[in-house]
Amino acid sequence: FAAGGGGAQKSRIWTEDAFSILPATDTIGDRTINALFENGTMRDEKGTASTALNTSEYIKPGVHFLDVVTLKDVTADELRYVIGNILLTSRYGAVSSRIGRMENQILGVFGGIAELPSSLELVQGVYENLTHSPTLLEHPLDSNAVITATQQVISSWINKRGISVQLSKTELTELIADVDQHWSESDRESFLKRLNQSYETFRKVPATAESKKRKNKGKETTSETES
Incomplete structure (x- = not known):
């Protein structure tokens, strides 16, 4: 919400720690x-x-980290803004911002009346899924195998904790294409301006010294009249 100019509205983006599939020793x-x-x-x-x-x-x-991000009561443009930032972000933290890079991928999008399962629950499910394969779990893991295992795990979430909507692979591809279009050189400026304007009703205009003075005078007059 701070990107829209600030205000009194609470944060509507819930993030968790990302976990690796393999243990830290590996x-x-x-x-x-x-x-x-x-x-x-x-x-x-x-x-x-x-x-x-x-x-x-x-x-x-080549280490794979899995993470769940929950958005609460967001508009279509806010969804585009958040997903675009996730896809564009490649550096995290103080040290990694200088010497490390990451590539983010969106593997599933859900909707419902409850928060999604946790990142740790997702990692545990993917790890158990991968242990059933004949291939040994050793670093580096095959990216395609990780993506397949993750999508198999999250496909069962449609029946969990009030989750009622799950985008299909085609719908997810179309969503990412829509986000890329809005963040493109040709559409980015108009998209961000439209998003910025959507926060106008939430913004508080700071009172000037003159308006504060008039307000205080009004209070004094009312007080004298009541006396």
Whole structure:
């Protein structure tokens, strides 16, 4: 909602932590680097290189993370805005914003009167689905196998917790195409302007000093009259 100019409306985007399918021992590696001096570099004031070693963890390339994002009472343009941002975002966090990249994919869209199952529940279902395949679960996982397993798990959500709408693969493809069109160079400006204008009724116009003065005078006059 902050993108629309702010206001008193509550957030309508619920996010959770994303979880990897494989355990951390399989997806995290260590790299050894020279320890830094107090000046933040690997050389001291005399130019001597650091001989001390330090290790830091990193996520190996090709790790798959699954996440569920729930949108509450959004308009069509807000849906396009959120999905567009998810698809366009490739960096997360302080460290990954400099050295790491991710690619987001939308694997399913649901609707109903209740919140979707959690990200952890999704990951557990996908892990159990993949363990039934003859292929060993080892890093890196095959992306097509992960997508297939995920879609099989979420296909059963139509009967869970008040979920009543599930887009088919064709409908999902058409939705993503619609989002891409609105975020295209030709349509992006008009789309964002239209979205911005939809928040006009929620915005509070800040009172000027003159209007505050007139308001205070009105209160004083009313008080004197009542006396």
